Amino acid sequence: MRLAIGQLNIQPGVPRENLKSALEFLKQAQEQGASLLTLPEMALPGYLLGDLWERPSFIKEVMMAQSELIAASSCGVTIAFGGLGLDPSRKGEDGRIRKYIAFYLAQNGQLVGPQNGPYAFSLKTLLPNYREFDDSRHFCDNRRLALEEHCPVEHLLSPHIIELEGQKISLGPMLCEDGWADDYNIKPSEILTQKGAQLLINLSSSPFTRGKNDKRDRVFGAQAKLHQAPLIYCNAVGLQNNGKTIYTFDGDSTIYNTKGVRCLQLPLFESQCRVVELENILCENVETPQNSIETIRQALHAGTSGFLKQINMDRVIIGASGGIDSAVVAALYADILPPDQLVLVNMPSRFNTATTKNAAADLARQLNCLYASVSIEESLKLTLQQLDGLSLNNHSGNQSHSLKLSGFVCENIQARDRSGRILAAIAAAFGGGFTCNANKSETCVGYSTLYGDHAGFLANIADLWKGQVYELAEHLNQRAGRELIPRSIIEVKPSAELSEQQNPELGQGDPFCYPYHDALFRSWVEDWNRKSPEEILESHMAGQLHQLLQIDNHIIEEHFKDRQSFILDLERWWKCYSGMGLAKRIQAPPILAISRRAFGFDHREAQCAVMFTQAYEKLKRQYLGA
């Protein structure tokens, strides 16, 4: 069978544009003699759309586009595409029109339905409701329908039998999560192959997550092998979002043969319609070299450039402190924008050292982008003049308060002056946006200033721990074959340089011991069984914390001089993470997700009182011998 895998770049919420891209793929498939074209899940509407599904005019627009695509199958190429399924005669559990995530098979301008089931399309059976997924919010599935129809789910799930190239073939319809059935008690691939499916087709809109493709190879490969049916995985590329969190879709469309190995791989993050002779490639074995940091770079590149396109922005302003985070952000943008559409701005005060000021200028030189230096010294002086000693009075005259601006207050004034005053104004005047350069470690504990360095139109490295930022910096230099990011930036002690006590030239700087704190924070956020001070202290007391955190023991031993300091540090950062850090994240810019747990819509958080469990309190008493 001559098969076209359509790894479509989906523009969320714009059915007409996606229809155009799909028809372009259809043309390519036809020209190359394919008999079947596959397109991803929710190919025309897009998948992550928030509550756009509740807008009737959008639903109409989607259905019109889907009708056109179905009609286009009269060209002789059969189309298997993921889309929106509607049943106007029933309601969803939100009371609105019944919606399904549907698998459509269109041939000669008509739908070819499954063997059984009430509709001319197949339904997604497993709806994910974790991480960034909210499928049950808008959609009904085979399982709900089975309850309604008082029948087993198995009755509603069956292959589509179709003639392709003169031969009948039984196709097993699957949609994304249907292939990730490990935690469900229904296994769609098993049901479908038992019913005779010879070829499993999984249409997906699966966001990129570090390490996910390796897991998919295991999980999907095992299904193809177990059921002795090749499995076509057709994924989307592009960028979709949930407001707070931005996801890239990495494509990586694949065919798994009955040995359970990949026999085809489409490129990561690239729109492509690939035509293959299925029988010819089934015995191939495609190696998929993994270069973790390069894949992350690709995801960041695809996500950042995709987001710029999405919001129609082509000029970017970066506050360049001479530190590592802004340097990596600048290097990423320099790979996307022409140098005259990228501006680096250094904004020194008396606390900034020559080392970092020179490094910022040097970075701009390396990137050959636009550069300016704007001092915040005068503005800080003015603010102090206006506010330090300012008298707040009530009308009765019996209440009065004289403001006193402490050193800490002045630190934050500087940070806000840089972003809220200078960068925002330059961005507006230059017709662009300014970036948020926060990394995940800072974002986790709110080590940043709201409306200051926490601000920006996109936080594209806020899902990278500090250690990953350094790794990426080295990788970017290696890739460029030169010091794109000056060595001085990589070597200087990270510091906010907001006070005399934060002089990196004297080795002063941020209050983190990164290998330890990165690992500690990661255990709170990314660990499957998310850790809290209770597990950390318990493990530390058992001498196993280095194993739990997967770091060298000497890092922990050297960092803490005594038990008290271990506890102080742990409680300090836990309070920051679940207190002010959370409050700041609520107002953070959109974060580009690459990890298996990104802040925002993926890692959902409610502002609660900071809490230490009773078990922790008990351990602590024991540990401190109190």
Added chain:
Amino acid sequence: MRLAIGQLNIQPGVPRENLKSALEFLKQAQEQGASLLTLPEMALPGYLLGDLWERPSFIKEVMMAQSELIAASSCGVTIAFGGLGLDPSRKGEDGRIRKYIAFYLAQNGQLVGPQNGPYAFSLKTLLPNYREFDDSRHFCDNRRLALEEHCPVEHLLSPHIIELEGQKISLGPMLCEDGWADDYNIKPSEILTQKGAQLLINLSSSPFTRGKNDKRDRVFGAQAKLHQAPLIYCNAVGLQNNGKTIYTFDGDSTIYNTKGVRCLQLPLFESQCRVVELENILCENVETPQNSIETIRQALHAGTSGFLKQINMDRVIIGASGGIDSAVVAALYADILPPDQLVLVNMPSRFNTATTKNAAADLARQLNCLYASVSIEESLKLTLQQLDGLSLNNHSGNQSHSLKLSGFVCENIQARDRSGRILAAIAAAFGGGFTCNANKSETCVGYSTLYGDHAGFLANIADLWKGQVYELAEHLNQRAGRELIPRSIIEVKPSAELSEQQNPELGQGDPFCYPYHDALFRSWVEDWNRKSPEEILESHMAGQLHQLLQIDNHIIEEHFKDRQSFILDLERWWKCYSGMGLAKRIQAPPILAISRRAFGFDHREAQCAVMFTQAYEKLKRQYLGA
């Protein structure tokens, strides 16, 4: 039967504190001779907790507290409480330990389970996954379990039979959404009463939404009447949140008798344990006088004061422009904080009129709170000096750009200077937070400046349309019996006063015709079938737009001088709503929800390209005769 309804104030995420409150209620119930105490859904953990459910140490803490509560029932009072149900032998669909929203009945220190079912507790049958609800994200329900057990749902849902005051009674266990079954094909109250339940108990954690209690009277009353079983509705009070959106829980616990009417009502927004002789009150008929704007005021009061407590803040700074929004916000806070912990700051530039400057000072006088005036004139001058004409150059010297600060750019500089520089610094120095005074109309279309008037620690009137803000202002004055909010503030034309063209003394101001735009924006956000320009134009062309928007026709007719201006206005605001407005909402402060669709976690939004449907484009061509 002597019954205690425990309308508990739940602190989300702090089981120990909630246990204390529950035990206090238990003591009251015991002292007053009650045989049964009801407590709300998820009484000890709290209900809206984000992904806290994924933290094992929290789960342990919850289970420990629940065990203590169960043990406490040995005091002779039986306790029906909502809580977390666990099954360590099974997994949830997220792969983590199986969790249920459970109905517990504890007597003599032991659980009394339902007649059927695998557990010593009952499960929630209907899990809401709309608006702010995400129940399926963390919890399994009776329906999933039925699929797993290959049995009808009905098998898993049955009454708890228990002896109270020497008599056997069959109690029907329901949890919140179980009573809102209209859009589901399973009706828990029907199943339970068919199985002999004599008394239905609905334990809820139901957030306040304007108009919801009236609907509940209809829906719950109808069930009690239809099944001839009294229905006890026990709801929580307090404040819970999803990060972006803050919800108040209004209590309003109720008993519906078999005539389907309320025979008891607990107060709104107040923690209370009410003991009643059930038989004695069943023939009562409690009128529930509705005063919509007063109920909204109560919700805002409860939400604002609850949030301050939640984040441990007791000093508040408000930028007082002399306009209506900041005045209403100030009046709300003045009702919560002592006047010496509330600061109003007026921050004039040359564009601010005497009218508004005087009004701001007058407002502070009325509230007798602290006040200061800080000019932004010099700072604006400094920013212009530094940035207007600033040269951006690259190192090669072949690229250069000279910045030009337009009038519009200067408007936003002023707004950011006020919030990001002055208010933020005063707040930090005064040890408090500054408020965001944005209303829903502005928030909808992003008529505000990011890091400027869009900033703050809480946006407590951002779920009120501009018309509602005025209504509330009048109500606050009426309630105070004096001009708490000076008349000049209510009468002045709303204006940002950021340029010479925005002089309210000359009748210039914001580009809204509020009765029309409030109604238009509301139809996009709050209408059940959410409108878009397609429906608006269609309705307008049919001469029915005033009906659709429920406003006087002359408002529309007078506002638009011709067809072109109608289209221009419609498209302008639609682009703002789905473009920059959305981008700004992503970084907005938490919003206190009162409507049936609040921005944030309730009205979820993805940043997509601004889209007009094909049907709209066609209508527009027709309308404009192009």
